[in-house]
Amino acid sequence: MKKSLIRVFLSLVTRMAVVLVALTGITVAAENIPSSARSAEQPCCGPVTPAAQAILTVLDRSDVEHLWLNHHHVNWETGQPDKPDDYSGPGNHTHCSAFAAAMGARLGVYMLRPPEHSQILLASAQTRWFDSQEGRQAGWIRAADALHAQQLANQGMLVVISYESPDKHRPGHIVIVRPSLITLARLRAEGPYITQAGTHNLLVGNAATAFAGHPGAWPDGVKFFAHALRQ
Incomplete structure (x- = not known):
C-alpha cells in the first residue's frame, strides 16, 4: 500500500515539474525578446491630438x-x-x-x-x-x-x-x-x-x-x- 502511494506521489511530482518547466520556458522566451524589438512594433510618436x-x-x-x-x-x-x-x-x-x-x-x-x-x-x-x-x-x-x-x-x-x-x-x-x-x-x-x-x-x-x-x-x-x- 505504501509503495503504491509513493508511486502516485512521484507521478504527481513529475507532472508538476513538466508543467513548471513548460511555463518557465514560455516566460523565458518572452523575456528573451529585446524591449527594443517590442517597442518597434508599437506606435512611435505619441497620440494623434x-x-x-x-x-x-x-x-x-x-x-x-x-x-x-x-x-x-x-x-x-x-x-x-x-x-x-x-x-x-x-x-x-x-x-x-x-x-x-x-x-x-x-x-x-x-x-x-x-x-x-x-x-x-x-x-x-x-x-x-x-x-x-x-x-x-x-x-x-x-x-x-x-x-x-x-x-x-x-x-x-x-x-x-x-x-x-x-x-x-x-x-x-x-x-x-x-x-x-x-x-x-x-x-x-x-x-x-x-x-x-x-x-x-x-x-x-x-x-x-x-x-x-x-x-x-x-x-x-x-x-x-x-x-x-x-x-
Missing part, C-alpha cells in the same frame, strides 16, 4: 487625387486647371509645392507661394526659404529627423518634408506629413505617412515612395520643417 486631427481633416478633404494633377496648369490654391487641356507651356508639370502651400493656407500657415514665387521650381525655393531667416521669422522650425517630424505632426503642427534639387534646372519635391499611429519599425523602413501632389498624387503614401523619383533625396537629402497652427 485634436489639433493633428484637424490637419488630417483638411488633407482628407483636399481631393488631391483629382486636383493639382500632373500635366495640367492649375490654380495653386484650388488645384483646378486654369488653362486648356492641351496647354504645354511652363507650369504644366507636377504641383507638389502648390498643393503644400494651399494646404498651409487652409490651415492659416504661410509658406513661400505665388505671387512671391512662381509655381516653377517652387519646391526647391520653399526648402531654402524654410531654412532662411525669413522662414524662421514666419514661424517655421527645423525638425531633427523623421521621428521628430512625426512627433511634431502628431502634436498638431503642420510638418513638411522637402528636398532642394542639386540641379537648379530640375524640380525638387515637398510632401506633407500625416499625423498617424505609425510604428517605429515602419517609420524606419518607409518614413512617415504623407500626402502629396506629384507625378502620382497620393492622399496616403510614404516618404520613401514619394521621393523615389529624386535620386539622393530619401532619406539623407531631405529636410523636415514644422509650423504651429493658430490657436
